[in-house]
Amino acid sequence: MSKAYVFTRFGGPEVETFLDQDPPEPGPGQLLVAVRAAGVNPVDWKLRAGKRRPGSPPAEFPEVLGSEVAGVVEAVGSDVVGGAGVGDGSDFAVGDAVFGNPDTGGYAEYTLLPASLTAHKPAGLSFTEAAALPVAAATAYDGLRQLDLPTGATLLITGVGGGVGVAAAQLARHLGVRVVGTASEGKRAFVESLGAVHVPPGPGLADRVRAAAPGGRVDAVFDLVGGEDLVAAASLLPDPRGKLITAAAKETVAELGGAAVARARTREVLDAVARLAVDGVLRPQVTATYPLERAGEALRAVEDGHARGKVVIEVGA
Structure with a gap:
């Protein structure tokens, strides 16, 4: 079973809770990732409150919180390895360290990432630093x-x-x-x-x-x-x-x-910001970290508006 921090309906912090669930199965174009770190963003509590982008699919409760992660690939969809279906020739394989925007929420031990919005984590960045970049x-x-x-x-x-x-x-x-x-x-x-x-x-x-x-x-x-x-x-x-x-x-x-802001939402942007971070141009400025068991506290720190820089939830070893 996999632990995840979810919201069970639209509302305030009272609708948040932990659930144990089976790790999701990667579909076409997806990667199953063992999460090592998950960034916390204002968009997380806004989505929980029901503030969704126009055209977004209906919420399916319970919904896992979190919109950026870094972790290790555990399994790949049938059309991912070798770049098929991705369009740029990049490979993803089991064991790769990656970061990106999850399809199934980031405050969890396992999540699914779309290969098109996932990049390889440079060796010069920790998982915690990489999780602060995608959003x-x-x-x-x-x-x-x-x-x-x-x-x-x-x-x-x-x-x-x-x-x-x-x-x-x-x-x-x-x-x-x-x-x-x-x-x-x-x-x-x-x-x-x-x-x-x-x-x-x-x-x-x-x-x-x-x-x-x-x-x-x-x-x-x-x-x-x-x-x-x-x-x-x-x-x-x-x-x-x-x-x-x-x-x-x-x-x-x-x-x-x-x-x-016109978001590009491409792997090329993720690669670019990672290079800037490795080069020392962009410091992720992670000022607070929390274990998954304290995910609610991490989200409160951002929702209350008092956090400096980035707050990150550290999930796995």
Whole structure:
């Protein structure tokens, strides 16, 4: 039997529980992976609360929580080995260390990963570090490619202290982009360690950003919080088209003339962020780890909004 942390209906933390279940069987294009680590993200509790993407298939309860993992391949679907059905010639075999976005949830001892959204884990990354990449780092990478800012530009990142924000700040600095980031006062030192200028969120945000930004202006906004801070940030841009993106509030950003982050969701992006991590450009910034038995505490740390960087659940040896 395999242990998994699930939610049994839409709702709050009260709908979460542990279940013992048989490991899933890999179908065409899938890998059965023994999970070694699972990243924790805001999307996890949002899905539990019923906030699903338009067009998503209906939930089938119980549903395992978690959207990014790293682990070891235990079995492969019939059309995976040799690249058949994958399209890029990459092989996956039993025993391979991999990371990616699971089909069947990540807070579990075993899960299924689609081969198309799975990459080989570099030897230079631990399982814990690799599990922090498929959602947060990949979202940051996609967003910065979408903004396509020149060297010397200034980027405002709202909510810079979370997983996506810390990755975006590091990648932007690597590209020669100056970063101003909003985060609570308690995260000031952490934000500044990323090479970003810290600005507290809340009322008066636009004025504080103007005072902190070089030349009193920003060239683009990468929003990770939505709400009034997104509206205030948008007011800093003369023309938000192409320079205002969000990973938190798609409807609001559209009303403001911006766009949601266009996620590529490819193995190529996973390989790219892994290389950046191995090269030291991108530090996964895992600031807290929990065993699977404390998965609920790990999710609370992210859901409460106080976590710095990435929270990861460590599952297997």
